[in-house]
Amino acid sequence: MDKIVEITGLSKHYKGFSLKNISFSLERGYIMGFIGPNGAGKSTTIKLMMNLVKKDGGQIKLFGLDHEKDEIAVKERIGFVYDENCFYDELTVEEMKNFIRPFYRRWDEAAFKRYVREFGLPLNKQIKRLSKGMKMKFALAAALSHHAELLIMDEPTSGLDPLVRNELLDILRTLMEDGNTSVFFSTHITSDLDKIADYITLIHEGEILLSTTKEELLEEYCIVKGGKNLDLSACRELFIGLEESRYGIAGLARNKGDVIKRLGGSAVIERPTLEDILLFFTSRSDSHVSSH
Amino acid sequence: MNFILSNSANEPIYLQIVKQVKEQIIKGELSEGEALPSIRNLAKELKISVITAKRAYDELEKEGFIITIGGKGSFVAPINKEMLRENRIKRIEEKLSEALAEAKLIGLTLEELQEMMKLLDEE
Numbered sequence: 008m009d010k011i012v013e014i015t016g017l018s019k020h021y022k023g024f025s026l027k028n029i030s031f032s033l034e035r036g037y038i039m040g041f042i043g044p045n046g047a048g049k050s051t052t053i054k055l056m057m058n059l060v061k062k063d064g065g066q067i068k069l070f071g072l073d074h075e076k077d078e079i080a081v082k083e084r085i086g087f088v089y090d091e092n093c094f095y096d097e098l099t100v101e102e103m104k105n106f107i108r109p110f111y112r113r114w115d116e117a118a119f120k121r122y123v124r125e126f127g128l129p130l131n132k133q134i135k136r137l138s139k140g141m142k143m144k145f146a147l148a149a150a151l152s153h154h155a156e157l158l159i160m161d162e163p164t165s166g167l168d169p170l171v172r173n174e175l176l177d178i179l180r181t182l183m184e185d186g187n188t189s190v191f192f193s194t195h196i197t198s199d200l201d202k203i204a205d206y207i208t209l210i211h212e213g214e215i216l217l218s219t220t221k222e223e224l225l226e227e228y229c230i231v232k233g234g235k236n237l238d239l240s241a242c243r244e245l246f247i248g249l250e251e252s253r254y255g256i257a258g259l260a261r262n263k264g265d266v267i268k269r270l271g272g273s274a275v276i277e278r279p280t281l282e283d284i285l286l287f288f289t290s291r292s293d294s295h296v297s298s299h
Numbered sequence: 300m301n302f303i304l305s306n307s308a309n310e311p312i313y314l315q316i317v318k319q320v321k322e323q324i325i326k327g328e329l330s331e332g333e334a335l336p337s338i339r340n341l342a343k344e345l346k347i348s349v350i351t352a353k354r355a356y357d358e359l360e361k362e363g364f365i366i367t368i369g370g371k372g373s374f375v376a377p378i379n380k381e382m383l384r385e386n387r388i389k390r391i392e393e394k395l396s397e398a399l400a401e402a403k404l405i406g407l408t409l410e411e412l413q414e415m416m417k418l419l420d421e422e
Contacts, residue, residue, distance in 0.1 A: 036339075037349060180343045201306075205350040220350050226311060278309055 009035040010071065011157050011189040012056070017065035019051055024213060026051050028065065031208050031218040035156070036186035038179065040200035040221075041193040042281065043210035044289050049193040052210065053161045056191075057087060069157065083111060086150020088143065088160040096135035100128055100145055111153035122148035140171035147178065158182075158190045164199050172196075176203055197281035207281065211289045221281070229263040230283055232256070233274035241269040248287035259287035300329065300336070302345060312347055316355035317362075324364055324375055325383055335365060335373040 012033040019026040026048045033039045043049050054060045056067055058074055067074040069081045087093075094103050100123075108114050123130060126144040129137075137145065143163055150158055158179075164172045176199060182188050194200065200207065200221070208218040217224070228247070234255050239246070245266055249258035259279060260266045267276055300323060304315050323329045335356075336344065342352040356373055359365045367373045402412050 176346075180346065183349060184339045184343050186339055186349075202346050203348060205348045221348060222311070222313070222350055222354060278311075 011035050011069065012039075012191060013066075013068040013071075014052075014056075015066045015068075017052070017055060017067060018063050019055060019060065020063050021051075024048070024051075026055070026213045029210070029213075029215045030065075031215060033189055033191060033206060035189055036183065037205040038183065038190040038192060038203055039206040039208060040197070040204035040281070041191060041208050041210065042195065042197055042200065042285055044195065044285070047210045047289070048213045049210060050161055051213075053159060053191075053193060056159060057082075057085070083113065083153070084156045086147075086153070086155030086158045088146040088150055088158065088163045093146070094134045094142070097133060099131050099133050100137070101130040103134055103145075104149065107149055114153050116152075118154070119148060119152035122151055140167050140174075143167065143171070143175065147175070151182070156188055158188065158192075160190065160192045162193055162195070164194055164196055172199060179203060195285075197285055201281055204281075207284075209285065209288060216288050224281075224284065225278055227263060228259055228261055228279050228284060229266055230277040230279045231258050231260050231266060231270065231274050232277070233270075237270075237274055239270075242266055248290050259283055304345060304347070313351050313354040313358065316341075316345075316352070317358045320355070320359055321362075321364055324378065325380070325387075327380070329375050331375050331377045333375045335375065337372055 010032050012031075014032065015030045017026060017029050024046070029048075029052065031039075041049055041052070051060070055062050056069070056074065058078055070084055072081050074081055095106070098106065104119060108116075122128070126141075126148055128141065128145055128148060134142065134145070147158075147163075163175060167175070179190055179192075180203065182190070192200070192204070204221050206219065207221050207224055209216045231246075232255065235251070235253075237256060239249075239256075242260065242265065245260040245262050247259045247261060249256060263276070270276070300320070302316065302319055304312055306312075308315065310318075320329070320335075329335075335341075338352045338356055339349055341347075341355075342349045345352070356365065356367065360367055360373075364376055364378065365373050366376045399412070
């Protein structure tokens with residue numbers, strides 16, 4: 008397997024927050040969604056991958072290379088799309104492009120022109136006058152114009168309207184067709200990933216709770232709904248989280264097959280969405296089964 | 300090829316694809332030797348993940364409906380349509396005899412059962 012991202016035992020300690028010994032990997036040609044609530048450690052992980060902050064322990068290998076020792080070689084092959092503006096506000100799109108172009112040996116001017124046309128980017132407009140969606144598209148055009156093999160996107164869809172978000176997903180889909188590019192996509196808008204992601208990595212309070220294919224995730228877990236009198240004693244240990252209201256209960260359980268067998272027809276069992284999984288896994292309320 | 304995929308259905312997306320390809324092969328809408336889109340192209344067109352598309356093709360291949368030739372792509376496998384039809388008929392017979400047995404348990408007559416079928420068909 009051609010591993011594009013390989014993170015092993017990565018840790019970083021801040022006052023009040025630690026990234027604890029995290030590991031995951033991503034192959035060439037696939038999209039990984041990196042999800043978790045705000046403050047879970049998504050941006051810290053990405054900053055470590057980009058070597059913008061120094062790790063305290065563990066290893067980050069990108070394209071099989073060490074991300075610190077081979078930093079320049081690695082960064083040539085990465086396209087970085089950040090949710091905040093990482094360009095100079097006063098420059099125009101064209102000026103900014105001319106500024107970043109010399110940093111990349113593989114810069115492809117024809118490709119850039121093509122993306123400018125495709126995305127409708129105004130070359131002569133100052134960056135600060137671009138809409139949020141346009142800024143994201145410019146970052147994406149810049150990333151794609153140096154033929155990045157790995158796109159690292161930190162919350163690229165936050166603050167964008169559904170139309171622009173959909174455009175971004177379409178661009179990513181087209182990009183995936185040749186099987187050469189991998190995408191690492193952090194977001195808390197899980198609906199963006201419901202369809203497009205191949206792999207999902209869930210981070211919470213600095214720890215990876217799961218990292219697997221989306222297919223397995225959505226088949227392994229299920230939402231269970233039932234009346235207040237639903238007897239869960241046969242499978243309580245399978246529940247990740249449970250919510251009780253005046254009129255019934257709803258919860259997320261693992262091992263769907265077992266749940267169906269044990270609860271039979273007494274409950275409604277549904278396929279979860281990524282949002283369900285995110286919410287039940289990270290819910291801070293006292294609705295957790297373990298705290299019962 | 301035509302696909303109608305439902306996100307609200309309880310059936311996983313890959314299975315929906317498998318079923319619909321099979322149906323189109325059995326109906327003759329896809330003929331033997333016909334080239335199927337590549338996994339990555341299918342994923343893009345159907346707006347699904349590459350892994351989902353791959354899983355559908357793997358399943359179709361396992362069941363003998365398509366063959367994948369490395370570097371060339373996937374094609375509709377030669378299938379014996381008569382045999383397929385007979386297999387299906389056998390499956391329907393099995394299901395019907397199951398229904399018949401259930402009906403007997405509660406004393407439903409054959410006429411009532413036929414009436415039920417008619418009503419279901421009209422739905």
